[in-house]
Amino acid sequence: MIALFLLVAFAAAWLAALPLWLGEGLADPRFGPLIALMMFTPTLGVLAVWLARRTPFRAWARETGLTFGERPRRTIGLLFATWAAVPLVVYGTLALTSALGLVSLDLGRLSILASVLGASADPHTALVVQLLVSTLLLPILNIIPMLGEEWGWRGWLLPRLVESRGVLGGLVLSGVIWGLWHAPATALGYNYPAVGPWAALLFVGFCVLVGMLFGWLRLRTGSVWPAVIGHAALNPAASLALLMGDAADPPNTVFAGITGLVGWAVLAVIAAVVFKLSPVRQAQPVSPTPVS
Numbered sequence: 241m242i243a244l245f246l247l248v249a250f251a252a253a254w255l256a257a258l259p260l261w262l263g264e265g266l267a268d269p270r271f272g273p274l275i276a277l278m279m280f281t282p283t284l285g286v287l288a289v290w291l292a293r294r295t296p297f298r299a300w301a302r303e304t305g306l307t308f309g310e311r312p313r314r315t316i317g318l319l320f321a322t323w324a325a326v327p328l329v330v331y332g333t334l335a336l337t338s339a340l341g342l343v344s345l346d347l348g349r350l351s352i353l354a355s356v357l358g359a360s361a362d363p364h365t366a367l368v369v370q371l372l373v374s375t376l377l378l379p380i381l382n383i384i385p386m387l388g389e390e391w392g393w394r395g396w397l398l399p400r401l402v403e404s405r406g407v408l409g410g411l412v413l414s415g416v417i418w419g420l421w422h423a424p425a426t427a428l429g430y431n432y433p434a435v436g437p438w439a440a441l442l443f444v445g446f447c448v449l450v451g452m453l454f455g456w457l458r459l460r461t462g463s464v465w466p467a468v469i470g471h472a473a474l475n476p477a478a479s480l481a482l483l484m485g486d487a488a489d490p491p492n493t494v495f496a497g498i499t500g501l502v503g504w505a506v507l508a509v510i511a512a513v514v515f516k517l518s519p520v521r522q523a524q525p526v527s528p529t530p531v532s
Contacts, residue, residue, distance in 0.1 A: 241289045241292065241293070241400075242397070242400060242401075244285070244288055244289055244292060245285040245286065245288065245289050245392070245396065245397060246285065246417070247285075248281070248284050248285040248288040249281050249282045249284065249285035249392055249421060250281075250421060252278075252281035252284050252285075253278050253281045253421055253424050254424050256274055256275075256277045256278040256281060256424070257274055257275070257278055257424030257425060258424075259274060260274055260424070260425075260428060261424075261428070265428045265429075266428050266429060266430060266433070275425055276385055278424065278425070279385040279386070279388040279389050280385070280388035281388075281392075281421075282388065282389050282390075282391065282392020282393055282397075282421070283387070283388045283389075283391050283392055285392050285396075286304060286391055286392050286395065286396045289396065304391060304395040304396045304464070305391070305394065305395040305396075305399075305458060305462065305463050305464030305465075306391070306395065306463075306464060307462075307463060308461070308463050308465065309461045309462030309463040310462055311461070314461060315461040315462075315463045315465065315466060318457060318460065318461055318466045319465055319466045319469050322457060322466050322467075322469055322470040322473070323379060323469050323470070323473050326470055326473040326474050326477060327374075327375050327473060327477040329498065329506065329507075329510065330474065330477040330478055330481050330497075330498045331477070331481055332506070333481075333497070333498050333502060333503045333506045334481045334482075334484065334496070334497065334498075336502055336506065337495060337496050337497070337500065337502045337503075340502065342492070342495040342496060342500075342502060343485060343491045343492070343495065343496035343497075344485060344486040344488075344489040344491075345484055345485060345486065346484070346485060346486035346487070346488075347484060349363070350363035350364060350367060350483075350484065351486055351487035351488065352482070352483050352484070352485050352486070352487045352490065353366065353367060353370075353483040353484065354487075355487055356483065367483075367484070370480055370483075371480065373476075374476035374477055374479075374480045375473070375476075375477065378472070378473075378475075378476040379469055379472040379473040379476070380472075382471075382472035382473075382475060382476070383468060383469070383472050386468050386469075386471040386472040386475075387464070387468050389471065390454070390464050390467045390468045390471055391464055393414060393417075393418045393451070393454075394414075394451075394454055394455060394457075394458040394464050394467045395458070395464040397414055397417070398410060398411070398414045398455050398458055398459070399458075399459075401413050401414050402459065407459070407520060407521075410455075411448075411451065411452050411455045411456075412448055412452075414451055414455060415444070415447045415448030415449070415450075415451030415452065415455075416444055416447070416448060418447045418451055419443050419444030419445070419446070419447030419448065419451075420440070420444060422440070422443055422447070423440040426439045426440040426442075426443045427439065427440040431443055431493060431499055432493050432494055432499075433493070434492060434493070434494060435494060442494070443499070445504055446498075446499045446503065446504060446507075449504055449507035449508055449511060450474070450498075450507055452507075452511040452515075453470070453507065453510065453511055453514065454467040454470055454471065455467075456511070456514055456515065456518075456520055457470060459520040459521075460518065460520050474498070477498075478497055478498050478499060481497055481498070482496065482497050
């Protein structure tokens with residue numbers, strides 16, 4: 241069933257991104273909608289397996305993490321804690337990268353943000369608004385597309401890999417698979433435009449590390465929802481953080497931001513602390529549910 245899931249998720253992702261490869265790549269005006277469409281392809285993989293197994297949906301929902309797990313209060317608590325923590329980690333990483341001299345911030349003029357907004361808007365006012373929107377509103381609006389990914393990677397795939405390869409092996413392998421699934425976009429240079437197609441491999445490292453944390457949330461709670469909100473909070477914060485850079489010396493995303501190498505180090509430290517303080521047990525068996 242893993243082969244079926246991966247075949248559907250990967251093939252559909254490449255199909256969704258094909259117009260970008262035949263068109264203008266990252267500059268294609270269809271880029272945003274097509275990448276949003278691509279986010280739902282892991283869900284197509286989950287649905288393909290569900291149709292093949294014919295499991296009652298209530299059991300399937302529980303098995304794939306759509307419920308709040310055995311301890312809903314803990315799950316909801318971790319959901320809100322993750323929502324609050326993700327922006328702090330993203331902006332803290334940006335500050336660390338700046339302190340290391342690897343990115344030039346322009347908090348006085350906000351020249352990159354100002355160039356995006358145009359001359360008519362005050363960039364500092366816009367930044368405050370964007371901080372509020374990206375932290376409070378966009379994670380809610382992003383829940384559906386992020387569920388499109390997380391239901392596949394953390395909801396369905398991760399517990400099966402953990403069952404066969406152990407916690408560490410399952411987390412690492414799921415992160416590698418997740419990272420490679422992004423290749424239809426990252427091989428165009430997405431996230432790391434300075435390195436071109438090598439971005440597809442570079443992004444795998446980030447996916448392994450952040451996937452460790454999202455995976456911990458899934459295994460700790462038995463639910464996919466904390467990982468969904470974490471992913472939904474991560475994307476807008478990561479994008480906004482880079483807009484605080486200096487237009488005269490734009491951030492090199494290989495190093496800057498949560499997806500850069502400094503971000504990798506931060507995520508690795510957080511993951512080590514989290515797994516040390518609150519280790520997760522090997523997932524319960526996820527053998528096929530009998531048809532009823």
